Amino acid sequence: MTEGNTIRILDGSTFVVSEDTGDIEATPSEPTGMFSLDTRFLSRWVLTVNGERLNALSYDDLQYYEARFFLVPGMATHYIDAKLSIIRERMVGGSFREQVTILNHDEKPVDLQVRMDAGSDFADLFQVKDEIVNKKGELYAEAEADRLRLGYRRGNFRRETVISCSRTATYDRNGFSFSVHLEPNEQWSTDIDVQTFALGPGGRDLRMGVRAHGTERLALQHDLQEWIAAAPKVNSECEHLARTYRRSLVDLAALRFSPLSLGGTTLPAAGLPWFMTMFGRDSILTCLQVLPFAPGLSKTTLRILASLQGTRFDDFRDEDPGRILHEMRYGETAAFEEQPHSPYYGSVDATPLFVVLLDEYERWSGDESLVRELEQECRAALKWIDDYADLVGNGYIWYERRNTDTGLENQCWKDSWDSISYRDGTLLPFPRATCEVQGYAYDAKMRAARMAREFWGDPAYADRLEREAAQLKERFNRDWWVDDGQFYALALDPDGRRADVLSSNIGHLLWSGIVDHDRAERIAEHLVGPRLFSGWGVRTLAEGEVRYNPIGYHNGTIWPFDNSFIAWGLRRYGFAEEAAVIANGILDAARYFDGRLPEAFGGYQRELTKFPVEYPTACSPQAWSTGAPMLLLRTMLGIEPHEGHLSVEPRLPIGMGRIEVLDIPGRWGKVDAFARGRLDLHNLAD
CATH class of the missing domain: 1.50.10.10 (Glycosyltransferase)
Known part of the structure; x- marks a missing residue:
């Protein structure tokens, strides 16, 4: 779902609003980010390759619950000389999932540092609407061996975003990165899983038992096909x-x-x-x-x-x-x-x-x-x-x-x-x-x-x-x-x-x-x-x-x-x-x-x-x-x-x-x- 250069995908209570590159750089006054249950669970989600931001060739909001972004490093003037192309495929369902694929079009091998900056302000949607994000609780970020945990707690109110990858990654408090070697015409990909948790007293997830329309693409496709057929x-x-x-x-x-x-x-x-x-x-x-x-x-x-x-x-x-x-x-x-x-x-x-x-x-x-x-x-x-x-x-x-x-x-x-x-x-x-x-x-x-x-x-x-x-x-x-x-x-x-x-x-x-x-x-x-x-x-x-x-x-x-x-x-x-x-x-x-x-x-x-x-x-x-x-x-x-x-x-x-x-x-x-x-x-x- 596209509004200008803003890409929106949603399913049930979860929606993601990003730039046309797939990046998210939220400010207190902009409804960009990943939202669920009136909370912004991701306010920063920026992909770089060798420290360089990416530029959009095109994007496609395939269905209401998924989008695909075709990117190259550098500015638009570099398109004709691009030796790499990057594809981001994104889906929301019971969670937020993204697959990043990098293709090497060069005649020689390349070594790449691929990084995703990730963060969350856990802003209440009312705070975003009022352009005032004033958190009274504690924000925290914990880098573990196999995941990054972002969280917010205020008394018994807790919200967490947990990020993990299918490829081995190095996690820190501000994101995660990969060291990638690609031979000529080789491609590399990783699946990134972003889980959100609305935690109540005793650490119980308040959304247990709530039916998502499906956490996998096939389930979502089947659900939409059934809806249209009926x-x-x-x-x-x-x-x-x-x-x-x-x-x-x-x-x-x-x-x-x-x-x-x-x-x-x-x-x-x-x-x-x-x-x-x-x-x-x-x-x-x-x-x-x-x-x-x-x-x-x-x-x-x-x-x-x-x-x-x-x-x-x-x-x-x-x-x-x-x-x-x-x-x-x-x-x-x-x-x-x-x-x-x-x-x-x-x-x-x-x-x-x-x-x-x-x-x-x-x-x-x-x-x-x-x-x-x-x-x-x-x-x-x-x-x-x-x-x-x-x-x-x-x-x-x-x-x-x-x-x-x-x-x-x-x-x-x-x-x-x-x-x-x-x-x-x-x-x-x-x-x-x-x-x-x-x-x-x-x-x-x-x-x-x-x-x-x-x-x-x-x-x-x-x-x-x-x-x-x-x-x-x-x-x-x-x-x-x-x-x-x-x-x-x-x-x-x-x-x-x-x-x-x-x-x-x-x-x-x-x-x-x-x-x-x-x-x-x-x-x-x-x-x-x-x-x-x-x-x-x-x-x-x-x-x-x-x-x-x-x-x-x-x-x-x-x-x-x-x-x-x-x-x-x-x-x-x-x-x-x-x-x-x-x-x-x-x-x-x-x-x-x-x-x-x-x-x-x-x-x-x-x-x-x-x-x-x-x-x-x-x-x-x-x-x-x-x-x-x-x-x-x-x-x-x-x-x-x-x-x-x-x-x-x-x-x-x-x-x-x-x-x-x-x-x-x-x-x-x-x-x-x-x-x-x-x-x-x-x-x-x-």
């Missing part, structure tokens, strides 16, 4: 669509994460490099996106999140009974409660979305047993909505962090500090209630009513939930409507004053179903209108708003995940052509990112830039951007579960051509869907 096949006359789908499927495989306490089960991690861990909101929304293509992720995600559901009141972690976690971390700062992510519950939307996912999963899979298994967790989540999330007492979900030192200020998906404002640009006071979360609550109650009536044997509870949902919908359509703009407000402040800006959040209201039908057409017009729609996608904040910035994180950029749910919502309300406009823009943008949609990209008008402008710090790959093409496929083909069957009602853009989605799994077994584009998008986009 997914539906997408064939399309539009070649970039098929390529984007394949890239998304592989990236989703790479982002599977196994939590420490629940060995063997996986859920989607949020994204590389900062968020290779479980996130309630991100994991749930990704599962919703990929249900027709990887339904098994939903079951494990629901079980994992249910097992960690809040049970008490904890201001440090923003925990309440019934609340679904926001984020889980395993690094030093979490272990010593220097930040609250152990786990942290500061998400206002993960809890209703948990209920939404369970119902949607059952509609697809027919897995009644899971709905019954998680009944109490669902009831606890709904109780949280009513009893603990209504901070103002007016029937809406609000948020305000109780941990004012390290907790999140904004606990909705637009979680940057400046994302929630009035029309004049000033920020709202706390507590805040954002519009899309009220839609999620409405949807959760409607879906829970179905589950209560059909699976929990509690029709009275179902009736109550439906009454509450209807009251919420009526109240919402009264309190949140901005008459002079003909859209729903982004948020309310505690006095009921509206954040009267036009934002992408109104699209989420469509997929939740809370929008009154007589207002839906106006919302659809806004979503494909010139203020929100750039030609590539829907902006997070409309052009013309005071805080609009085409490269503002949540104030004007385009988020592929956001657009995929907006398109899905448009289809729900019958606006198939508008949904196709958005799908067409996002999938066109994917071509410029080699099929891998980033977390966000610039909101510039398409006619101005001619190509989507990258957002500089966007995660890539990122789970819900990886899932966006899959939800857009579902939306364009109109694939929906209906009374135990799969219905298909395609509406594709012109130029998309014929699409086949084969072997879509569900309660119906496996079925195929076919479509051909017929729409004229030109007039709509104008």
Whole structure:
């Protein structure tokens, strides 16, 4: 996985970010190195031959879990005269392994000193993100006869990196070296094994029993082949669509994460490099996106999140009974409660979305047993909505962090500090209630009513939930409507004053179903209108708003995940052509990112830039951007579960051509869907 001259490979909870030579020279502010469980286990990994640094001829990120680097000594001007070539082959799985091969192209023998400088600062990922690596414990390095042991200890918290080689090496505290003699046309190689250990009390490795996807290349290849074989096949006359789908499927495989306490089960991690861990909101929304293509992720995600559901009141972690976690971390700062992510519950939307996912999963899979298994967790989540999330007492979900030192200020998906404002640009006071979360609550109650009536044997509870949902919908359509703009407000402040800006959040209201039908057409017009729609996608904040910035994180950029749910919502309300406009823009943008949609990209008008402008710090790959093409496929083909069957009602853009989605799994077994584009998008986009 390549970002500029940065090479990224990952598998599960382990990832490596290096230069295009394969070298790692980390600084406190750069997410380069080998990371696992929120700790940097290698911060220096530099290969030299006879004291000389190497230069890259080319590199290849072969699969998400391996890369190969072709190198020569010296600078680029020496390429034509290079008498040596060096190949570094790297793989991550249960460990980090590298094979170094040196070939002598000279007509005479050579003697070489081959050295790998190795070191680790054992930085917590939060410290790297904050550009402050301030270790309070003890770093150590121990050179043994057959290995180099790098370590860090602080009380019972210990992390170690152990490096060994298949060839005899000389180890010292700063690395290891080889004396190599090569005859003409001879080659030499060594395998280097880097093992990482997360040690708890008594020296026990906390990761014992956690399933890696395989520690050998063949096992990793087999795992990926099985993953792809199990997914539906997408064939399309539009070649970039098929390529984007394949890239998304592989990236989703790479982002599977196994939590420490629940060995063997996986859920989607949020994204590389900062968020290779479980996130309630991100994991749930990704599962919703990929249900027709990887339904098994939903079951494990629901079980994992249910097992960690809040049970008490904890201001440090923003925990309440019934609340679904926001984020889980395993690094030093979490272990010593220097930040609250152990786990942290500061998400206002993960809890209703948990209920939404369970119902949607059952509609697809027919897995009644899971709905019954998680009944109490669902009831606890709904109780949280009513009893603990209504901070103002007016029937809406609000948020305000109780941990004012390290907790999140904004606990909705637009979680940057400046994302929630009035029309004049000033920020709202706390507590805040954002519009899309009220839609999620409405949807959760409607879906829970179905589950209560059909699976929990509690029709009275179902009736109550439906009454509450209807009251919420009526109240919402009264309190949140901005008459002079003909859209729903982004948020309310505690006095009921509206954040009267036009934002992408109104699209989420469509997929939740809370929008009154007589207002839906106006919302659809806004979503494909010139203020929100750039030609590539829907902006997070409309052009013309005071805080609009085409490269503002949540104030004007385009988020592929956001657009995929907006398109899905448009289809729900019958606006198939508008949904196709958005799908067409996002999938066109994917071509410029080699099929891998980033977390966000610039909101510039398409006619101005001619190509989507990258957002500089966007995660890539990122789970819900990886899932966006899959939800857009579902939306364009109109694939929906209906009374135990799969219905298909395609509406594709012109130029998309014929699409086949084969072997879509569900309660119906496996079925195929076919479509051909017929729409004229030109007039709509104008």
